[in-house]
Amino acid sequence: MRFEIITIFPEFFSGFFDHGVVRRALKEGLVSVGVRDLRDFTHDRHRTVDDRPFGGGEGMVLKPEPLAEALESLGIAAKAAREASLSPILAPESGDKDGTPSSLTEGASNSGTDGAPISVDADARQTGTRVILLSPQGRRFTQATARALISQEQVVLICGRYEGVDERINTLYCDLEISIGDYVLSGGELAAAVVMDAVTRLVPGVLGNEASSEFESFGIADSSISADEAGIPRSQHGSGGLLDYPHFTRPAEFKGLGAPQVLLNGDHRQIRRWRREQQLRKTLANRPDLLERAELSDEDRRMLVDLGWRTAS
Numbered sequence: 666m667r668f669e670i671i672t673i674f675p676e677f678f679s680g681f682f683d684h685g686v687v688r689r690a691l692k693e694g695l696v697s698v699g700v701r702d703l704r705d706f707t708h709d710r711h712r713t714v715d716d717r718p719f720g721g722g723e724g725m726v727l728k729p730e731p732l733a734e735a736l737e738s739l740g741i742a743a744k745a746a747r748e749a750s751l752s753p754i755l756a757p758e759s760g761d762k763d764g765t766p767s768s769l770t771e772g773a774s775n776s777g778t779d780g781a782p783i784s785v786d787a788d789a790r791q792t793g794t795r796v797i798l799l800s801p802q803g804r805r806f807t808q809a810t811a812r813a814l815i816s817q818e819q820v821v822l823i824c825g826r827y828e829g830v831d832e833r834i835n836t837l838y839c840d841l842e843i844s845i846g847d848y849v850l851s852g853g854e855l856a857a858a859v860v861m862d863a864v865t866r867l868v869p870g871v872l873g874n875e876a877s878s879e880f881e882s883f884g885i886a887d888s889s890i891s892a893d894e895a896g897i898p899r900s901q902h903g904s905g906g907l908l909d910y911p912h913f914t915r916p917a918e919f920k921g922l923g924a925p926q927v928l929l930n931g932d933h934r935q936i937r938r939w940r941r942e943q944q945l946r947k948t949l950a951n952r953p954d955l956l957e958r959a960e961l962s963d964e965d966r967r968m969l970v971d972l973g974w975r976t977a978s
Contacts, residue, residue: 668698672824675700706734724828794819799853803842808883811863824853882909900936910943
């Protein structure tokens with residue numbers, strides 16, 4: 666898998682590539698990356714990449730010509746020229762309840778701010794290139810988006826700056842417009858690092874334990890995870906799009922607080938049930954909005970009611 670990043674601050678990424686799972690993925694050849702300085706695609710002595718917005722207003726806007734040249738230097742034509750060979754674009758999926766990519770919609774809009782996850786059908790995944798504009802106006806980046814993108818051969822990340830990017834670049838070239846949250850940064854470089862890290866850690870072979878990406882916040886449904894091993898019930902529980910359960914390690918007691926006894930008794934079934942309850946408890950406390958989309962069992966609902974959950978109905 667290859668990432669291409671288009672930015673006016675290429676040096677921003679030097680430290681990012683030198684640490685953690687991204688460094689490991691690059692070193693082992695599981696992922697490759699190119700960083701393109703947008704100013705290299707200008708033709709004036711000031712290397713101008715921005716201009717004042719039509720219609721007036723504050724700030725500056727990234728000009729379309731350097732961005733178009735940067736994309737075309739990567740062999741990326743305008744969308745109209747690519748449509749015949751493109752697989753359907755990743756699109757918002759209202760039915761994604763458990764955090765697992767589940768469907769694919771062709772020709773869907775690539776902008777919006779409703780926070781719906783962006784997903785792709787596992788049976789319909791086709792490798793190729795996806796051009797992504799990082800922008801506060803985009804759809805919210807989720808774990809489902811990250812899982813969908815690992816099927817691509819190349820992901821191109823355009824880092825916005827100033828007041829934004831000339832919208833014609835979005836219209837002509839971009840398959841997706843993504844935001845990493847409901848706040849504004851000074852540029853898209855941090856967002857590009859977030860997207861690259863989230864996607865890279867899901868590439869097979871990057872994590873030391875492949876199950877690490879299954880049993881975590883916003884992970885896949887428990888029913889989609891492999892069954893117990895060698896007849897031994899597993900103690901983990903898939904989050905199914907909810908938050909992860911809390912974790913504890915040695916020492917068993919710390920500053921007067923002990924680790925939950927259930928985690929020390931060796932009964933995997935009891936541990937698994939406790940962890941599911943904790944997933945529900947933490948999600949209810951911190952992200953109750955996730956419960957609206959979650960695939961909940963009858964037992965989940967009973968536990969939630971006991972925890973004080975009240976449905977809209």
